[in-house]
Amino acid sequence: MTGGDEVRILCAGDRAAVAWKNGGGVTREIAAWPEGAGMAGFGWRVSLAEVAADGPFSAFPGVDRTLTLAEGAGMDLTVGGARRLVDERYAPQDFPGDEPTECRLLDGPVVNFNVMYRRDRVHAQTAVVRGGLALTAGPGETLLVVALQGPAELELNGGTGAGVAAGPVALGPYDAVRITGADTCHLRTGGRAAVVRLADRPGR
Numbered sequence: 312m313t314g315g316d317e318v319r320i321l322c323a324g325d326r327a328a329v330a331w332k333n334g335g336g337v338t339r340e341i342a343a344w345p346e347g348a349g350m351a352g353f354g355w356r357v358s359l360a361e362v363a364a365d366g367p368f369s370a371f372p373g374v375d376r377t378l379t380l381a382e383g384a385g386m387d388l389t390v391g392g393a394r395r396l397v398d399e400r401y402a403p404q405d406f407p408g409d410e411p412t413e414c415r416l417l418d419g420p421v422v423n424f425n426v427m428y429r430r431d432r433v434h435a436q437t438a439v440v441r442g443g444l445a446l447t448a449g450p451g452e453t454l455l456v457v458a459l460q461g462p463a464e465l466e467l468n469g470g471t472g473a474g475v476a477a478g479p480v481a482l483g484p485y486d487a488v489r490i491t492g493a494d495t496c497h498l499r500t501g502g503r504a505a506v507v508r509l510a511d512r513p514g515r
Contacts (some may be wrong), residue, residue, distance in 0.1 A: 317492065319469060323485035326359075328333065335366040336420075341487050342455055344509070355428040355435060355509050357455055359485060363420045367413055374408035375430045377437040379505060381459050383421030388427055389413040401439040401459060424459060436508045440498065446506065447455045447495045453509040454490040458482040461502025468495040 325454055328341040343356040351355075359381070368388075380386070385398030391410035398417060406412070428435040432444075439459065448454040449467065456465060459470055463482040482504075490496065496502060 317490075318494065319489045320480060321487040321489055322458070323483065324489075328361075331369075332345075335364040335414075336360060336362040338425075341492065342458060342489050344453070345438060353427070354431075355426070355433045357457075358425050358509060360423045360425050361420060362414065362416065362423060367411070370409035370411065371427060373429055373431060374427050375405065375435075376408040377403050377405050377426040377435065379403045379424040379439060379459070381422045381424050384416075384418035386421060387415040387417060403437045403439060403505075420447040424457065424505055428509065432512060434510050434512050438506050439503050440495045440506055441500060441503055444498045444506070446490075446498055448490045448508075449510075450493045452491075454496075455487060455492075455505075455507040455509070456482070456490075456496075456498060457505045457507070458484055458500065459503045459505050460484070461500065463498065463500035463502065463504045466497040466499070468497070492509060 321341055326341065328339055329335040330337050340357045341357045341359065345352070379402065380397050380400045385396070388395040388397055390406045390412045395404065395406060397404055426435055426437050435437050446454055446456070456463070460486065465480040465482065465488050467480065482488065498506070
């Protein structure tokens with residue numbers, strides 16, 4: 312999946328906003344694999360979605376999703392006919408991306424942190440942390456750290472990548488660091504930061 316060890320800073324200001332087909336919001340891609348893959352060809356994709364209106368979510372056959380409310384009052388979802396209330400910030404919720412999903416905003420627009428992955432190809436885990444946490448990326452794994460609330464700092468213990476200076480990496484709101492290969496680091500935040508661990512499923 313990774314193609315070698317690398318640390319890459321992904322600045323929030325560098326992301327382009329892509330409008331939804333139904334006009335209900337915009338999405339900003341943080342990272343995806345394979346890089347440059349379109350919506351039909353990704354193995355995994357991590358993004359921020361700004362939802363401005365009620366309406367359906369797009370269906371993604373064979374894809375599982377982890378959705379984390381980052382801003383706003385929340386959403387009342389209906390996923391495959393079952394109600395799913397998303398009204399607690401920074402609490403990841405898993406649901407199948409291929410089930411019909413309708414969204415009703417509870418009180419105005421929201422921003423969601425969204426992880427999507429092909430369930431037959433990729434294993435993904437998403438956690439939201441506060442305080443300090445030691446992180447280790449195993450061989451072949453990708454770690455993605457995203458500052459969701461307030462600044463965060465990442466102390467890298469291994470190698471660095473292009474544009475990454477020695478010493479702590481400071482992350483502003485929605486900035487991210489992508490770590491591939493075998494590496495360790497220490498995360499510190501007084502707010503909230505998402506940690507996504509991604510790996511090929513066994514046998515692939």
